[in-house]
Structures are given as C-alpha cells and as structure tokens.
Amino acid sequence: MVTTSQDKKKETVDDTKRDFLLYSTYTVGAVGALAAAWPFIDSMNPSKDVLALASTELDLSSVEEGQSITAMWRGKPVFIRKRTADEIKLAKSIKLSELKDPQSDGDRVQKDQWLVLVGICTHLGCIPSGQKGGDVKGDFNGWFCPCHGSHYDTSGRIRKGPAPKNLDVPPYRFTNETNIIIG
Amino acid sequence: MTKPTWKNPVVKWIDHRLPIFTFIDHSAIQHPTPRNLNYFWNFGSLLGFILVVMIASGIILSMNYTANASLAFDSVERIMRDVNYGWLIRYVHMNGASMFFIVVYLHIFRGLYYGSYKQPRELLWIIGILIFLTMMATAFLGYVLPWGQMSFWGATVITNLFSVIPFFGDTIVTWLWSGFSVDNPTLNKFFSLHYLLPFIIFGLVFIHLWALHTHGSNNPTGIDVKGDKDEIPFHPYYTVKDAFGLGFFLVIFLGFVFFAPNFFGEPDNYIEANPLVTPPHIVPEWYFLPYYAILRAVPDNFIDVWGWLPVIIPAKTAGVICMFASILLLAALPWLDTSKVRSANYRPTYFWLYWIFLINTIILGFVGAKPAEGAWLLIGRLSTLYYFLHLLVLIPLVGRFEKTKPLPDSISSSVISVSTKDEEPANA
Numbered sequence: 001m002v003t004t005s006q007d008k009k010k011e012t013v014d015d016t017k018r019d020f021l022l023y024s025t026y027t028v029g030a031v032g033a034l035a036a037a038w039p040f041i042d043s044m045n046p047s048k049d050v051l052a053l054a055s056t057e058l059d060l061s062s063v064e065e066g067q068s069i070t071a072m073w074r075g076k077p078v079f080i081r082k083r084t085a086d087e088i089k090l091a092k093s094i095k096l097s098e099l100k101d102p103q104s105d106g107d108r109v110q111k112d113q114w115l116v117l118v119g120i121c122t123h124l125g126c127i128p129s130g131q132k133g134g135d136v137k138g139d140f141n142g143w144f145c146p147c148h149g150s151h152y153d154t155s156g157r158i159r160k161g162p163a164p165k166n167l168d169v170p171p172y173r174f175t176n177e178t179n180i181i182i183g
Numbered sequence: 184m185t186k187p188t189w190k191n192p193v194v195k196w197i198d199h200r201l202p203i204f205t206f207i208d209h210s211a212i213q214h215p216t217p218r219n220l221n222y223f224w225n226f227g228s229l230l231g232f233i234l235v236v237m238i239a240s241g242i243i244l245s246m247n248y249t250a251n252a253s254l255a256f257d258s259v260e261r262i263m264r265d266v267n268y269g270w271l272i273r274y275v276h277m278n279g280a281s282m283f284f285i286v287v288y289l290h291i292f293r294g295l296y297y298g299s300y301k302q303p304r305e306l307l308w309i310i311g312i313l314i315f316l317t318m319m320a321t322a323f324l325g326y327v328l329p330w331g332q333m334s335f336w337g338a339t340v341i342t343n344l345f346s347v348i349p350f351f352g353d354t355i356v357t358w359l360w361s362g363f364s365v366d367n368p369t370l371n372k373f374f375s376l377h378y379l380l381p382f383i384i385f386g387l388v389f390i391h392l393w394a395l396h397t398h399g400s401n402n403p404t405g406i407d408v409k410g411d412k413d414e415i416p417f418h419p420y421y422t423v424k425d426a427f428g429l430g431f432f433l434v435i436f437l438g439f440v441f442f443a444p445n446f447f448g449e450p451d452n453y454i455e456a457n458p459l460v461t462p463p464h465i466v467p468e469w470y471f472l473p474y475y476a477i478l479r480a481v482p483d484n485f486i487d488v489w490g491w492l493p494v495i496i497p498a499k500t501a502g503v504i505c506m507f508a509s510i511l512l513l514a515a516l517p518w519l520d521t522s523k524v525r526s527a528n529y530r531p532t533y534f535w536l537y538w539i540f541l542i543n544t545i546i547l548g549f550v551g552a553k554p555a556e557g558a559w560l561l562i563g564r565l566s567t568l569y570y571f572l573h574l575l576v577l578i579p580l581v582g583r584f585e586k587t588k589p590l591p592d593s594i595s596s597s598v599i600s601v602s603t604k605d606e607e608p609a610n611a
C-alpha cells in the first residue's frame with residue numbers, strides 16, 4: 001500500500017474526542033426520542049373532559065334506615081348506606097387484629113349512620129352485591145363480590161376472599177343534615 | 184436444492200430484480216420436509232389459514248362497527264340483523280377465534296409431545312409463545328368491542344390485573360382506561376389495538392417460519408434428518424395433505440358457524456354493558472379458563488409459603504404472578520427439559536407425564552368455569568400446584584433419570600422397516 005498524506009493525518013485522530021461526540025449524540029438522540037414519545041403515551045391518560053367530571057351532589061332525605069342508594073361519580077358507582085343501629089354496633093365491635101386491612105369504623109365514616117363507599121371491589125374491580133334488600137350480602141352482612149368471592153362487612157372492610165383492601169371511601173362532605181357532595 | 188429456471192418472461196423479468204418467485208419455490212414448493220410427518224403437523228398451516236380468515240372477516244366487520252360506548256352494542260345488532268350477510272361474517276369471526284385457540288392448543292401440545300421446542304428450535308418455540316400471547320391479547324381486546332355485559336366486566340377484571348404492579352399499578356390502570364373506569368375512551372383504544380395486533384401476529388408468523396425453515400420441521404421420531412432419503416419436497420406431498428386437513432377443519436368450523444354459532448359464547452354478552460351491575464357469574468372466554476383458574480386458586484402465602492421474603496405477597500398479586508408465570512415458563516421449557524431425546528414415543532416416563540399434564544390443564548379449564556368455592560377451589564389449588572410441579576420439578580428430573588428407548592437409525596429406516604422395503608415416498 002502507498003502511504004498518502006491522508007493516512008498520516010489518521011494517526012493524529014483524537015479518539016477521546018470522537019467518543020465524546022459519539023456518546024453525546026447518542027444521549028441527545030435518546031432524550032429526543034423519549035421526549036417525542038411522551039405526547040403519544042400521555043395522550044392515553046385521562047383527557048381534560050374526563051378529568052373535569054364534576055363532583056356529584058345528592059339529597060339523601062328520602063333514604064330510609066337500612067336502605068342503600070347507588071350514585072355515580074367519575075363513572076364509578078358510589079354506595080351510600082343509612083346504617084341500622086345493629087350494623088353500626090357490629091362494625092364498631094370488631095377488633096383491629098381481626099382485620100386484613102386494619103381500619104376502625106370511626107376512621108371510615110363522618111357520621112356513624114352514613115356509610116359512603118366506592119362500590120368497586122378492591123380485587124379486580126367488580127361491583128359487589130348487597131345494595132338491594134334481597135341481595136346476597138356475604139358472610140359479614142355487608143357486601144359480597146360475586147366475581148371471585150370477596151366478603152365485606154358493615155363498614156365495607158374486607159373480611160374474607162382475595163381482595164386485599166377495604167372498599168375505598170371517596171372524598172365527600174355534608175352541606176347539611178341530608179345533602180352530600182361527593183368529590 | 185436446485186435453482187428454478189423461469190420460462191414466463193414476466194416472471195423472469197421480475198425474479199431477476201426481486202427473487203420472490205425463487206423464494207416461494209424454495210420455501211413452499213421444493214422445501215425439503217421430513218417424509219414421516221403425521222397429521223399433527225397440519226395445524227401450522229391451518230393456523231395461517233385462520234389468521235387470514237380472521238383478518239378478512241375483521242376488516243369487513245369494521246366497515247359497519249362503531250367504536251363508541253353508546254353506539255357499539257347497537258351497531259353489532261345492526262350487523263346481525265340489517266347488514267347483508269352481516270350475521271355470517273360476525274359468526275365466522277366469533278367462531279374463528281375459538282377455532283384459532285383450539286388449533287393453537289393442538290399445535291402447542293404437538294410441540295410438547297414431540298419435543299419440538301428442543302435445540303435447535305428454541306427460538307422458533309419462543310416466537311411461538313409470543314404469537315400465542317399476542318393472540319390472547321387480540322382475542323381479549325376483540326371481546327370487549329360488542330360492549331355487552333361480559334365485554335365490559337371482562338375488560339374491567341383483566342385491566343385491573345395490572346393494579347398489582349408495585350408503586351405504578353394504579354397509574355398504569357388509569358392509563359390503560361384513559362379514565363377512571365372502563366368507558367368510551369377505553370373502547371376506542373381497544374378497537375384501535377384490536378385492529379393492529381393481528382398484523383403484528385402476521386409479522387411474527389413470518390419470523391416463526393423463517394426460524395422453522397432454517398432447521399426444518401421436527402418429526403414424529405424426533406431425530407434429525409440425515410440425508411435426502413429422509414425428506415420429500417413440500418409440494419405436492421404436504422400441500423395435498425394440508426389441503427385435505429383444511430377440508431376436514433372447514434366441516435367442523437362451518438358446522439359451528441351454521442348450526443351452533445353461539446356454542447362458545449356467553450348469553451350475558453347479548454345484554455348491553457351496564458357499569459352498575461356485575462353479572463352474578465362472570466367467566467372469561469373458554470380459552471382463558473385454565474389461566475383464570477390459576478389466577479383464582481392462589482391463596483395468600485402461595486409463592487412464599489415459608490415466609491422467607493420480607494414482604495407479604497397478597498393473594499391478588501400472587502395470583503397474577505402465577506398466571507403470567509404459567510405461560511412464560513413454557514418459554515423456558517427448552518432449558519427446563521434436560522432430556523436429549525425429543526419425541527415422547529421414545530421416552531416412557533415423559534410419555535405419562537405428558538398425558539397427565541394435558542389432563543391437568545383440561546381440569547384447570549373446568550375449574551375456571553366454576554365459582555372459586557368449596558371442592559372446586561380445592562381442585563383448582565391442587566391442579567395449579569401440579570402445573571408448576573410438572574414444569575419446575577418433574578420435567579428437569581425426569582430427563583436425568585429416565586431410561587429412553589432406542590432411537591431408529593434414520594427417519595427413512597423408521598418408516599420403511601414397518602412397510603415393505605420399497606422406497607417410494609408415496610407410502611410414507
């Protein structure tokens with residue numbers, strides 16, 4: 001091979017500089033690709049109109065003791081139950097050590113009589129039965145999820161079955177004795 | 184293999200620039216194939232046929248389907264009642280999905296019996312598992328589209344499986360839903376993805392076949408091809424055999440389409456989705472039942488019976504882990520199985536384990552259809568335990584200790600010694 005002036009130049013190549021340029025190009029490229037991907041990923045998060053779903057306001061004056069109603073909030077059912085004295089007593093009598101997800105009844109209600117819950121099983125999201133008079137209420141007289149057999153008590157706490165947590169309590173407030181705003 | 188010479192000038196012109204005809208000739212006409220393949224080797228081409236049927240009927244259904252939560256159910260009813268032959272196309276698509284799974288299960292259990300997953304077909308097998316997983320995702324997404332009660336509650340339960348992912352679970356589920364529950368944005372997204380995934384499967388099938396053609400098909404003896412005598416060209420021998428099998432398959436498939444179109448379905452899915460009422464007994468489509476049984480069988484301390492781990496793995500998480508593991512472990516089979524002999528015909532112990540495993544899987548399927556209580560729960564737990572015992576303990580052990588039967592010298596000698604000494608491949 002003939003040695004040319006170009007080959008001589010090659011010997012003075014600065015490898016550190018080349019590596020630096022190469023890796024910074026990779027890095028900038030990767031960051032750019034991620035930044036470009038984010039709008040696509042985020043477009044699948046809840047949109048503004050979904051997020052804006054207003055809070056739900058309800059008048060509970062017609063609900064009788066021992067009766068439940070189901071309201072809709074953010075596309076989910078909310079169970080509102082006017083508990084009987086027996087149910088309240090039962091809920092309060094349970095020792096925390098007996099519970100899978102220990103929480104006292106007092107921490108789950110604002111007024112003893114009104115139990116407000118997101119009516120979605122914490123296992124895989126079915127709607128437990130127990131809202132209507134004739135419904136199956138499970139072994140603890142609260143709610144029973146038909147999908148994989150989770151039993152909830154009169155405070156909506158998980159007592160038996162695969163669900164890991166108590167039924168959620170949504171944010172809510174009473175504006176007077178019987179008017180409630182959920183959300 | 185000889186290079187074909189093309190006579191037709193157009194074919195010749197094209198093939199010189201893009202050797203597509205040569206490619207087809209090599210991979211579907213001349214392709215040397217073991218001469219002893221039995222009917223269990225029909226299912227691969229059958230799967231390809233069903234994939235095309237699913238894509239064709241799906242595209243036509245999309246022309247009349249509306250992916251909107253308040254219109255979807257009615258648009259499907261319109262397809263059934265008003266669109267010309269809409270009922271036929273929908274029933275073909277519905278039953279086609281069930282056929283797809285029947286055939287893929289046969290195809291997989293063929294591979295398990297004849298040890299087709301072993302060296303050098305490990306990647307072929309793993310790509311197969313990927314196809315299987317993508318098929319399951321596609322079928323699940325498709326089942327949501329008619330927006331019946333089972334669609335809705337199936338979607339709710341399955342998407343909620345992702346909530347067990349530590350820390351990000353809820354964020355991911357919200358992202359999957361594009362909202363706070365399964366709703367219109369979810370339906371739109373699922374439709375888009377249901378349209379996409381079959382084309383991904385199509386691409387995967389090409390890679391699957393590429394890997395297949397690199398080392399060629401396995402065969403009932405499980406021994407390697409040793410020379411020309413062991414092989415015959417794919418066409419006409421296997422094209423004819425595949426075509427015969429296809430005819431047989433169509434009789435069964437169309438039998439369901441015309442005479443029992445809702446045999447595999449759930450009546451509850453003809454009730455429009457209602458986010459406030461969960462049907463008293465929700466079940467997934469039949470082809471998911473074994474996994475559903477595993478999901479529900481797992482009790483609180485299943486994975487960590489001795490409490491070695493610092494955290495408690497709740498039943499919910501453990502169930503999901505076991506369900507996914509039950510499929511992913513299949514991908515590890517080439518390494519779990521320590522036996523060098525492929526075909527169960529020469530493995531007397533594995534032969535029985537194979538059939539017990541098959542029956543156990545069917546039992547899991549039955550358990551998946553029943554409520555998770557009492558005796559069913561117990562059976563489900565034992566079967567789940569056995570499923571993992573088979574893959575993780577029995578398979579690795581049996582390969583070490585089993586005394587296998589002597590293998591034939593070659594594929595051709597195995598075929599010819601049973602018939603006459605005549606070398607005509609037509610008897611193979």
Ligand code: HEM
Pocket residue numbers: 223224225226227228230231234287290291294297299300304307308310311312314315318384388391395399400401402
């Ligand atoms: C859409 C789905 C699929 C299609 C269209 C497909 C197609 C095919 C075809 C045409 C063949 C060659 C013919 C035959 O041996 O039967 C084949 C072979 C094979 N497939 Fe698949 N397949 C699919 C799914 C799967 C799955 C899910 C698995 C395994 C989990 C799998 C594992 C294999 C193996 C191991 C072979 C080589 C078998 C042998 O030569 O013994 N395939 N496939």
Ligand code: FES
Pocket residue numbers: 121122123124125126145146147148149150161162163
């Ligand atoms: S969703 Fe309620 S028990 Fe599984």
